[in-house]
Amino acid sequence: MSKIYVIKRILYTVLVFFIVVTLCFFIPRMGVDDPCARYYPAQGNMSDESYETIKELTRQQYGLDGSTWSQYTRYINNLIHGDLGTSYRAGSPKVMDLIADRLPWTLVLSVSSMVLCFFFGVIIGTHCAVKRGGWQDRALMNASTITTAVPSFFIALLLTFFLGFQWEIFPAYTDQNLVSSFDWSLESMGAVAYNAALPVLSTMLGGIISNAQSVRNSVISAARENFAVTAKAKGITNRGVLYKHVLRNALLPIVTGLGMSLSGLIGGSVVIEQIFNWHGMGTLYLEANNTNDYPLMMGIMILISAFALAANLITDLCYGLLDPRVTLGEKV
Amino acid sequence: MSLIKGMFIGIWNFLKKIWDDKQGRTGLIIAAFLALVAIFAPLLTPYDPYDVAMRDDKGLSPSLEHILGTSITTGQDIFSMLIYGTRVSLSVGLITGLAIAFLGTALGVAAGYIGGIVDMVLMRIVDVMIVIPTLPLTILITNIFGKSYVVIVLVFVLFGWTGLARTVRSQVLQIKNTDYVKAAELSGGSKGYIMLHHIMPAVSHLVVISTALTCAGIMIAEAGLSFLGLGNPTAISWGKMLADAQSGGSMLFGQWWTIIAPGIGIFLSVFSFMRIGLAIEGILNPRMKKSGDARKLWKHMNHRYLDEVLRSMEDTV
Numbered sequence: 001m002s003k004i005y006v007i008k009r010i011l012y013t014v015l016v017f018f019i020v021v022t023l024c025f026f027i028p029r030m031g032v033d034d035p036c037a038r039y040y041p042a043q044g045n046m047s048d049e050s051y052e053t054i055k056e057l058t059r060q061q062y063g064l065d066g067s068t069w070s071q072y073t074r075y076i077n078n079l080i081h082g083d084l085g086t087s088y089r090a091g092s093p094k095v096m097d098l099i100a101d102r103l104p105w106t107l108v109l110s111v112s113s114m115v116l117c118f119f120f121g122v123i124i125g126t127h128c129a130v131k132r133g134g135w136q137d138r139a140l141m142n143a144s145t146i147t148t149a150v151p152s153f154f155i156a157l158l159l160t161f162f163l164g165f166q167w168e169i170f171p172a173y174t175d176q177n178l179v180s181s182f183d184w185s186l187e188s189m190g191a192v193a194y195n196a197a198l199p200v201l202s203t204m205l206g207g208i209i210s211n212a213q214s215v216r217n218s219v220i221s222a223a224r225e226n227f228a229v230t231a232k233a234k235g236i237t238n239r240g241v242l243y244k245h246v247l248r249n250a251l252l253p254i255v256t257g258l259g260m261s262l263s264g265l266i267g268g269s270v271v272i273e274q275i276f277n278w279h280g281m282g283t284l285y286l287e288a289n290n291t292n293d294y295p296l297m298m299g300i301m302i303l304i305s306a307f308a309l310a311a312n313l314i315t316d317l318c319y320g321l322l323d324p325r326v327t328l329g330e331k332v
Numbered sequence: 333m334s335l336i337k338g339m340f341i342g343i344w345n346f347l348k349k350i351w352d353d354k355q356g357r358t359g360l361i362i363a364a365f366l367a368l369v370a371i372f373a374p375l376l377t378p379y380d381p382y383d384v385a386m387r388d389d390k391g392l393s394p395s396l397e398h399i400l401g402t403s404i405t406t407g408q409d410i411f412s413m414l415i416y417g418t419r420v421s422l423s424v425g426l427i428t429g430l431a432i433a434f435l436g437t438a439l440g441v442a443a444g445y446i447g448g449i450v451d452m453v454l455m456r457i458v459d460v461m462i463v464i465p466t467l468p469l470t471i472l473i474t475n476i477f478g479k480s481y482v483v484i485v486l487v488f489v490l491f492g493w494t495g496l497a498r499t500v501r502s503q504v505l506q507i508k509n510t511d512y513v514k515a516a517e518l519s520g521g522s523k524g525y526i527m528l529h530h531i532m533p534a535v536s537h538l539v540v541i542s543t544a545l546t547c548a549g550i551m552i553a554e555a556g557l558s559f560l561g562l563g564n565p566t567a568i569s570w571g572k573m574l575a576d577a578q579s580g581g582s583m584l585f586g587q588w589w590t591i592i593a594p595g596i597g598i599f600l601s602v603f604s605f606m607r608i609g610l611a612i613e614g615i616l617n618p619r620m621k622k623s624g625d626a627r628k629l630w631k632h633m634n635h636r637y638l639d640e641v642l643r644s645m646e647d648t649v
Contacts, residue, residue, distance in 0.1 A: 027469075028476060120334075149603035153559055154595040157574060161583045161591060172583075185334045237479045267465055271556050275578065286560065289471050297472050304465045 005320060013313045020305045025075055027295040029068060036064070062088060084299035088291065095299035098284060105179070106280035107266035108196055113203045114265065118258060120204075121211025126247060128212065129219035137216070144213045147206045153271040156202035160275065163198060170197045172276075179279045199276045205267055215254055222250040256315075263308035268298075349615050356611025362604035379409035381416045381568050393587070403573070404580035408630040413568050414472050414593050420569040421601050424481055424554045428488045429547035436493040437539050440500025441527050445508060455501070458494040466491055467556075474562045481564050484557055488550060496542050500535050507534045537616035544609030548602045555598045570594035 036055040046054075059065040061076070063086065078085060084095040128137045147155075164172025174195045182188050222228065223246050231245045232238075266281065273282035281300060288296035350356035369376065378399075379383045390407040394400055400410035443454040470487045507513060508531075517527050557563055559572025577583065577590035 016460055016463060020463055023464065025459070027472060043493060095609055145606070146599075146603075149548070149599050149606055150595070151555055151598060154574065154591075154598060157578060157591050157595070158584070160578075161588055165583050166586070171382075225483050267468070270467055270471075271559060274560060285471065289475050292475065296477075296484060297468070301465060301472070304468065305463045308463050308465070 013309050017309050024301050025296045059177050084294040087296045088293045095296050102281050102284045111267040113200045116204050117207035117211050120208045120221050122215050125212035125215025129216045144209045147209045154205050156272055159198050159202050173275050218250040222246045239309045263311040266307050267304045350611050353611040355607045359604045359607030360601055366418050371421050373415045377412035377415050379412045381412035385481025400589050404582040405576045416568045417570040421551050424546040425551040428485050428550045429543050431489040432492045432546055433539050433543040436496025440497035441531050444501040445527050461494045479562050503535050541613050544605050548605035551602050570597045
C-alpha cells in the first residue's frame with residue numbers, strides 16, 4: 001500500500017465529508033421562508049420597525065444573522081473547531097453536549113444488541129450447519145423467511161404487549177428516573193439492563209436469525225474447501241476440524257460484515273427508541289424534529305455521516321494493508 | 333404495436349415461470365390477493381374507515397358488528413382501516429420500487445457504458461449520497477416540505493437509486509468488453525441503440541430482482557415512517573394504525589388485535605414481494621438458487637431501512 005494511496009483516500013474522504021456538511025447545511029434552508037417570522041408571528045399592535053428589530057435580535061440570538069454565505073462560513077469554521085452549533089432549545093445548550101449526553105444510552109442498546117446477535121448467530125448458525133438438512137436447519141430457514149418480513153418495531157410492540165403488559169416480566173416503558181439516577185453502581189447498572197431488555201430483544205430477534213443464516217451458509221461453504229478435507233484426512237476429529245479450521249475461516253466474512261455495520265451503531269434505531277421512550281439519539285432526533293431544532297438535526301446527521309465515512313475509510317485502508325493490489329481507482 | 337404485444341407476452345411468460353416456482357407461487361397469490369383488496373377496498377369495507385365523527389364507540393372489542401373492533405383513539409372500524417391500509421402500502425412500495433428501478437438502471441448503464449466524465453460525476457454523487465443516513469434525512473425533509481407520501485416517495489427515489497446504479501454499473505463494465513457488444517459497435521450501432529438493445533437486456537435480471545426486494549424494503553420503511561407519524565396525517569396506513577394503538581394505550585387494555593391486524597398486513601405484503609424476488613432470482617440465476625444474492629441482500633434489510641438495503645447490493649456483483 002503506497003503512501004500516495006493513503007493520502008489520496010484520506011483527502012477524498014475529507015472532500016466527501018465537506019460536501020455532506022454543505023448539503024446538511026443547505027437542505028434545512030431550502031424550504032423555510034423566514035425562521036424568525038415563524039418564531040414570532042407578526043402581532044397587530046406592533047409597528048413594522050419594532051417588529052424588524054425583534055426579528056433582527058432573534059436572528060442574532062440564534063446565529064441566523066448575515067447572509068447565508070456568511071452563516072455557512074461561520075458554521076464551517078465552528079465545525080473545524082469541533083463545535084456543531086447551538087440548539088434552539090431553552091437554555092441554548094450546545095449540540096455537542098446534547099449528543100454526548102444521549103450517545104452512551106444509544107450505544108448501550110446498539111452495542112449489546114450487536115454483540116448478542118453475533119454471539120447467538122454464530123452458535124445457532126454453526127449448529128444448523130452441522131445438522132444440515134435436519135429439523136434445526138429447516139426451522140432456521142423457515143424462521144429467516146418470516147423474521148425478515150416482519151419489521152422490528154412490530155416485534156417490539158408484540159414484546160411490549162406480552163412481556164410488558166400481560167405477563168409484566170419486563171418494563172414496557174423505560175423508567176424515567178433511569179437516566180437521572182444513574183451512578184455506575186451495580187444496582188443502577190442492573191436497572192439499565194432490566195429496562196434495556198425489551199428494546200434489545202426486539203432488535204435482536206431478526207438479527208440473530210439473519211446472522212445465523214449467513215453463518216450457516218459460510219460454514220457450509222468453508223467445510224467444502226480443501227483445507228477442511230486435509231484436516232479431516234490428517235485424522236483430526238470432526239469437532240476439531242469444525243472449531244479449529246472451518247469456523248475460523250467461515251467467520252471472516254461475518255466479521256467483515258460486522259465492521260461494515262459499525263456505522264449504524266451511533267444512529268440508533270429511531271423507531272425502537274421511540275416505542276420504549278429510550279433516552280437515546282433516536283428520540284433526540286425526533287424531539288429535534290418536533291421542535292424544528294434544525295442545528296440539532298444537522299449536528300446528528302453530520303455526526304452519523306462522519307462516523308460512516310470514518311468506518312469506510314478504516315475498512316478500505318485495512319483492505320489495502322491486507323491486499324496490496326487495491327488502489328484508489330478500483331476501490332473508491 | 334408488435335413491440336408492446338411482445339412485451340406483454342414476455343411479462344406473461346415471466347409470470348408463468350414465477351408461478352411454477354413454489355416460493356414464487358405463494359408470493360404471487362398473496363400479492364394478487366392484496367392488489368385485489370386494494371383495488372376493491374370500497375366494496376369490501378363494512379364501514380367508512382375515515383368516519384371519525386359519527387360514532388363514539390371507541391376501543392370496542394371484536395363483535396359481529398365490528399369484526400376487529402374499533403380503534404381506541406377515534407373509534408374507526410379497524411377491519412375497514414386494515415383494508416384501506418393495503419392501498420398506501422402497495423402504492424408507495426410499487427411506485428418507489430419502479431421509479432428506483434428506472435432511475436438506477438438508466439444512470440447505472442449511462443455511467444458504465446459512456447464512462448469518462450459522466451461516470452466520474454455520477455459515481456462521486458453516489459459516494460456522497462451513500463454516506464448520508466436516509467431515515468434522518470427523510471425525517472428532516474418531511475419537516476421542511478410537509479408530511480406526505482409524495483415527499484417520502486421523492487426522497488426514497490432521489491436517495492435510493494445509488495445502490496442499484498452501482499451494481500448495474502459494475503455489471504455493465506464487464507459486459508462492455510464482450511464480443512457481441514464489440515460486434516454491435518463495429519457494425520455501426522449508435523451508443524443509444526447499443527445501450528437499449530444490448531446492454532439493458534443483459535442487466536435486466538439484476539434490475540428485476542432488486543426491484544422486487546426494494547419494493548418489500550420500501551414497504552417496511554413506509555410502515556416505519558407512518559408509525560413515526562411522518563406520512564399523510566389524513567391517510568390510513570398500517571404503520572399509523574400501530575402508532576394509534578400504541579399511543580392510545582390499547583395494549584394496556586389487552587386489545588392485542590389492534591396490533592396484530594396491521595402487523596399481519598405489513599408482514600403479508602413484505603413477505604409476498606420477498607418471495608417473488610427470491611423466485612425470480614432462482615429463475616434468472618439458477619446457479620445461485622441456494623443461499624444466493626437475494627438472501628444476502630435481504631440480510632441487511634430488516635432493521636436498517638433503505639440505505640442499508642441498497643448498500644448491501646454492492647456485494648452481489
